[in-house]
Amino acid sequence: MKFNIAKQGGIVAQLVFEDKIDGSYLNYLKEKELFSGKAEEVYYNLDADLKARIFIGLGKEEKIDLEVLRKSFFKAASELLKNKITEVELNIPKLNNLCTYKTASAIAEGMLHATYQYDKFKSDRKELTEITVNYNPEKGKEERAQKGVNEAVKLMEAVFLTRDLVNQPANIIYPETLAQIAKEKLEAKGVKVTVHGKKEIEALKMEAFLSVARASTKEPKLIVMEYYNNPDSDEKIALVGKGLTYDSGGYAIKPATSMVTMFTDMGGSGTVIGAVHALADLKAKVNVVAVVASCENMISGDGYRNGDIIGSMSGKTIEIINTDAEGRLTLADAVYYATKNLGATKLIDLATLTGACVSAFGEQVSGAVTNNDEFFADLVKANERAGEIVWKMPTIDYYKKMNESKVADLKNSGGKFGGMMTAGLFVGSFLAKEDIPWIHLDIAGTAYITENSGYLKEKATGTLVKSLYYMLSKEA
Numbered sequence: 001m002k003f004n005i006a007k008q009g010g011i012v013a014q015l016v017f018e019d020k021i022d023g024s025y026l027n028y029l030k031e032k033e034l035f036s037g038k039a040e041e042v043y044y045n046l047d048a049d050l051k052a053r054i055f056i057g058l059g060k061e062e063k064i065d066l067e068v069l070r071k072s073f074f075k076a077a078s079e080l081l082k083n084k085i086t087e088v089e090l091n092i093p094k095l096n097n098l099c100t101y102k103t104a105s106a107i108a109e110g111m112l113h114a115t116y117q118y119d120k121f122k123s124d125r126k127e128l129t130e131i132t133v134n135y136n137p138e139k140g141k142e143e144r145a146q147k148g149v150n151e152a153v154k155l156m157e158a159v160f161l162t163r164d165l166v167n168q169p170a171n172i173i174y175p176e177t178l179a180q181i182a183k184e185k186l187e188a189k190g191v192k193v194t195v196h197g198k199k200e201i202e203a204l205k206m207e208a209f210l211s212v213a214r215a216s217t218k219e220p221k222l223i224v225m226e227y228y229n230n231p232d233s234d235e236k237i238a239l240v241g242k243g244l245t246y247d248s249g250g251y252a253i254k255p256a257t258s259m260v261t262m263f264t265d266m267g268g269s270g271t272v273i274g275a276v277h278a279l280a281d282l283k284a285k286v287n288v289v290a291v292v293a294s295c296e297n298m299i300s301g302d303g304y305r306n307g308d309i310i311g312s313m314s315g316k317t318i319e320i321i322n323t324d325a326e327g328r329l330t331l332a333d334a335v336y337y338a339t340k341n342l343g344a345t346k347l348i349d350l351a352t353l354t355g356a357c358v359s360a361f362g363e364q365v366s367g368a369v370t371n372n373d374e375f376f377a378d379l380v381k382a383n384e385r386a387g388e389i390v391w392k393m394p395t396i397d398y399y400k401k402m403n404e405s406k407v408a409d410l411k412n413s414g415g416k417f418g419g420m421m422t423a424g425l426f427v428g429s430f431l432a433k434e435d436i437p438w439i440h441l442d443i444a445g446t447a448y449i450t451e452n453s454g455y456l457k458e459k460a461t462g463t464l465v466k467s468l469y470y471m472l473s474k475e476a
Helices: 024-031 066-082 100-113 142-167 175-187 198-203 207-213 262-281 327-340 355-361 373-386 397-401 419-428 465-473
Strands: 002-005 011-016 042-045 053-057 087-091 132-136 192-196 221-228 237-247 287-297 346-351 365-370 389-392 438-442
Touching: 002 142, 042 066, 053 066, 066 100, 100 132, 100 142, 142 175, 142 262, 142 465, 175 192, 175 221, 175 237, 175 262, 175 287, 198 207, 207 287, 207 327, 221 262, 237 262, 237 327, 262 287, 262 346, 262 465, 287 327, 327 346, 327 419, 355 365, 355 419, 365 373, 365 419, 373 389, 373 438, 373 465, 397 419, 419 438
Parallel strands: 002 132, 011 053, 011 087, 087 132, 237 287, 237 346, 346 438, 365 389
Antiparallel strands: 042 053, 192 221, 221 287, 365 438
């Protein structure tokens, strides 16, 4: 999909508000119940004897927002692709209280979402029609519209990178190939990428990470990404992503039906790689370090067991209650490394961590645990811009005590109650300093969805790539 600013040509798209139906043709369509201007409603007329036109419903004018634009233009672009339309003209007026830049970004984003396909393993792949979008904003606002479109194009490239990583199976994406892709994609954008192998991980004494990894024949990789573009700031924000490229559950083995999609258990690392890609590609003025401890959780004669007591890079000991609570173990060493060795001043970790999160929120909302409400407020603001939802959970001492062990410093499962909170608090206990502002994001339900939702097609979503970009670039 190609975007031109301030250019005419192609089938004309007409924006229609539900409460502003005007003209005999639109009234006729409404009377016949063919089109009424509701949000996400699309009607097109390709009759050669009439002026070719596509009508895009935006709902009630006072309720227009960025998410309505994304969803409505996703539907419009889907119809254009279905009908093999190669050129469309958008004439976009001032919309309620939305600025030109954010309007253009949301419209372009929605249309680009319609182009995503996960069909690389299909032998009969069909090429999408290439659409040229001629985008005409208010006069004098061309530069702002161009900024919005450029932002959306690069953001969607990052989101699609994340979706591709999470969608691919474990025989294609494993620690080595995940590291290779991160290095290839990010170094091209000016990011320093360092990949540590097993011997280097052993030298760092990351026993928690290595315990999870040791049953697999695939060598674990510690992927470190560094992007520095704000020399005037001492702030260094860490992004840490869970990188389990396959999770069998270990000796606490999962049922076969639950294992089918466990190649997606690296969703946190996919989001982190996508977010760093977006920040670097759009030259965000921020200093970011990102860490992914990538491995597989498998079964062998050397696999770690329920009942084991293991160490960690921080020196804390951990009683293994459940080998299927492995993600928090890899995150423990990664979080400590990011805050101790890399000197992060703030940290966000992301993980497909708990079934408790999915049970509580389903596939539309991510869960959060934090030690700093001000830091979390920055994320909420970015969520609103991105159209993504994160819900903060309580962190009372009751949940912290559930992680205490009688035989070690901690145990890796707090029991059947409060699973989302106990898992998040376990991860947070490995900050090098407990007062480092920190947010834990559980994306178990949102990273990979089982049915289409708005502009997101089933499977990997690229969740929170946009929010992290808007938050850290301060473009929310």
